[in-house]
Amino acid sequence: MKATGVIIARFQTPYLHDGHKYLLDEIRSKHNKVVVVLGVSPVKGSRRNPFDFYTRERLLKQYAPELMVLPLSDHPSDETWSKQLDTLLQNTFPQESFILYGSRDCFIPYYSGHLQVVALPEFGEYSATAIRNENSDKVLDTTDFRMGVNYAYQNTYSKVYPTVDIAVLKDNDTQLLLGKKSNSPQWRFPGGFADPTDADYEAAARRELQEECGDIEVSAMQYVGSAKIDDWRYRSEEDKIITMFFKTQWVFGQAQANDDLKELAWFPVRELSSMMQQGTIAKEHHVLVNLLLKNLNIL
Template sequence: MKTGVIIARFQTPYLHEGHRQLIKQVRDSHNKLIILLGVSPITGSRKNPYDYHTREKMIKKDYPEIIVLPVSDHPSDRVWSENLDNLLKSVFPSEHFCLYGSRDSFIPYYSGKFETVELPEHGDYNATELRKQYADKVFDSNDFRAGILYAYYNQYTKVYPTVDIALFRNNRTEILLGKKAVNNKWRFIGGFSDPEDADYESAAKRELMEECGEMEITEMTYETSRKINDWRYRNEADKIITLLFSCDFIAGSPAAQDDIIDLDWFKLSDLPQMLTDGFISDEHHELFDFMINKYLKK
């Protein structure tokens, strides 16, 4: 008799009734059952919050006799199919397999040599909605608090991309600077790039309009990039790297908006003295040094 293989992700906080019906249906047709858990290359994401070991323990708690193995995602469906076949044959060289999954899971992407069986959906169980139900729940237990630590310590150290903008006017003899409430010093206009931004140029234009209002400008031009010693991340492993862009003012009336509390135009020739006098935000010193060397010391 062939060994039954369920290929799934089980990215839920517990085994729901749909999972249990699925396992029962396959077990009733086979003497041995294997569950292959898909493993994403992205750790700790909203779609894949649980790593392999967490999901393995969840399954093994209720079904200790079931064999659970990881199968890593791959950009090529053909290679992924070959890896899946090789995994099964290397662990169980003398067995034959029947692979089970739903219409929307692995079946459309699998091109290996084993038989596949499409399983119907077992009830109205949506893993995404189930994760959302638990996303903002806080439990008063040591296990819950330990789980938070586990999740953060098993993520890659991150770089947060930001954009800053040097907006010029009058043949680049003047530059627009802003102040934030948390720091009463002048700085470039800017902020975090968003996943919805098409590119960093789009992010720069969006941030400029959000913080200064609608205006007509030229296209964004990349200037340089720097790691920013942002006060929020000084004691963190994660850091900010910003990309500095420049553009020219054409028309409009810039006005402080969002988290900008003040805006003003300054002569480019005043920037060196402003740096010396401590009027420029410490976080942006290197960016101002770059612009001074590029545009004033030609």
């Protein structure tokens, strides 16, 4: 019985490049039955894996309608993934034999299953990452393009954006540093979004504090609590902000407003409650003021 040709790939591009077509045509010329197994990322919608299984299946079948396309979830264990691949093929097509094909940056070094494997020579210098990057800002004036944008956003998980806010205290916790943005008259805690390059939330808090308050020396960050922030930008969105709130002690240095802040000033901690009542502290930060006052045993 002639073996079924199996291509193991991701095809994470908006179109099939010549390297893809060479791979597909080469296997189709060797086998009457061709199966494509598409890797499926556990992350739903990302820069590295922007196209879901259904989109890539359509792409392949548009080029060659006779292809059988199957999904296979990524797995942290290469050994387990290899067993799942063998099981998928053998259960879907009982009594058939298979030859697995790969090419550039393929699965072969990670595969430990029992099926025959063949590595095809590379065809050209094609990079799916480069293609995605080159086309990342291309806007097309078509309904299909706009429908694709809508599809992508409607099929991603609702997100929580992690931020950090910092209460800088001095004089035995009697004075608090607050900042003011250029587009808002109310005072607020310095802080901002955590960054993927931050080692942890404490590091994010130190970075944000330095960016917004200048080169001041403070003590170690102490966790106060966390809270959902009623940020006006996300008020009508499904995505929300949840912040990690820290306190720290000012050691030395002159605070200077930078980045998102246009002004910094010290305020008596005992006046925070009245400042909230007077509306001089940003409403979305009232929850943080209450966390701080409770932490300092003032409430």
